[in-house]
Amino acid sequence: MPELPEVETTCRGIEPHTKGRKVTAVIVRQPQLRWLVPESIQSLVGQSIDAVSRRSKYVFLEAQTGTVMIHLGMSGSLRLVDATLAPDKHDHVDLVLDSGKALRLHDPRRFGAVLWTTENTDDHKLITHLGPEPLTDAFDMNHLHKIAHNRSMSVKQFIMDGKVVVGVGNIYASESLFMAGISPKRAANKVSKQRYELLTKCIKQVLARAIEQGGTTLRDFVQAEGKPGYFQQELNVYGRAGEKCLVCESVIKQIKQGQRSTFYCSDCQK
Structure with missing residues (x-):
């Protein structure tokens, strides 16, 4: 299972290739993940990714009108591929970027999640109950x-x-x-x-x-x-x-x- 260091590494790995890039398409091949991928995720199309961050094991991709929340579940991974690359069986969601690359979620067990929220992520029901980040001063x-x-x-x-x-x-x-x-x-x-x-x-x-x-x-x-x-x-x-x-x-x-x-x-x- 991806743990905090792996998710932090994921954020650091994808940030240089996603931040400032415009999303030209959102391709959902399999919406039935841990939670249903909402149709509102299409709101991201035409917007730029302003920031990439992490809270616990959630990856946040912040845009002008909302935030994509990604969880890798038990077996998920994110990678950057050429947008034209044919998907594998378990490649469920692509965020296609104006660079010609796609941020692709691969999740064989489908315990991961791709969500869209327009509220402050700190107030999201999946986040509000969480304890402090271990590498911050709040954890002592x-x-x-x-x-x-x-x-x-x-x-x-x-x-x-x-x-x-x-x-x-x-x-x-x-x-x-x-x-x-x-x-x-x-x-x-x-x-x-x-x-x-x-x-x-x-x-x-x-x-x-x-x-x-x-x-x-x-x-x-x-x-x-x-x-x-x-x-x-x-x-x-x-x-x-x-x-x-x-x-x-x-x-x-x-x-x-x-x-x-x-x-x-x-x-x-x-």
Whole structure:
């Protein structure tokens, strides 16, 4: 699933090729995505894209009279192709640009979304409930500690809750907790303020590093066969069940939490 660093990389990759460009056509081959692609998306035709931004895992393409909201779902990707390139089976939506390129949504599982809104995106029903962005000053130990006060769920599930903080997906939650030395099984309300201070720093560091590594793949966005900037990281625990911990050489363990796999070192994380 595309996570926050991948979506941020997507935004950075498409911005130089879309910002300031006029949309000459919107081609919807399959409107039945996670939500129906609205017919009002055709309002974009004839308008220029003024800005490309991101909130959580949503990509915003801002025009004069509204904003296109794109979510990549479980398997979606955005890439820039020649507008004349024949679409693949799962290429569902094209935004055709006056440059001769098209911003194409590829989504095999159709859990993504392409929406059009004329309201302030901060007030949109899909956005209003979201927690702060993890790489901003609004996300700090005070924020986490205050909300965790009456939460008995595991700290891993807590930091993956988009109402608490956005964009801390399964991989990044496991890696951040390992870096902070906190057991993923510990209850959120049993983590001290001092340890939350360390955890917020680790989350920021893990996500920032992932975004930085994604920058090396930006050229892929302008290739017909290009894939989004989903990059390989050097992971300490995620996906390494049964292998030795890189710090203490204990065996990495795997458990299920909230139907998601969790990886951790029981010696390094308490």
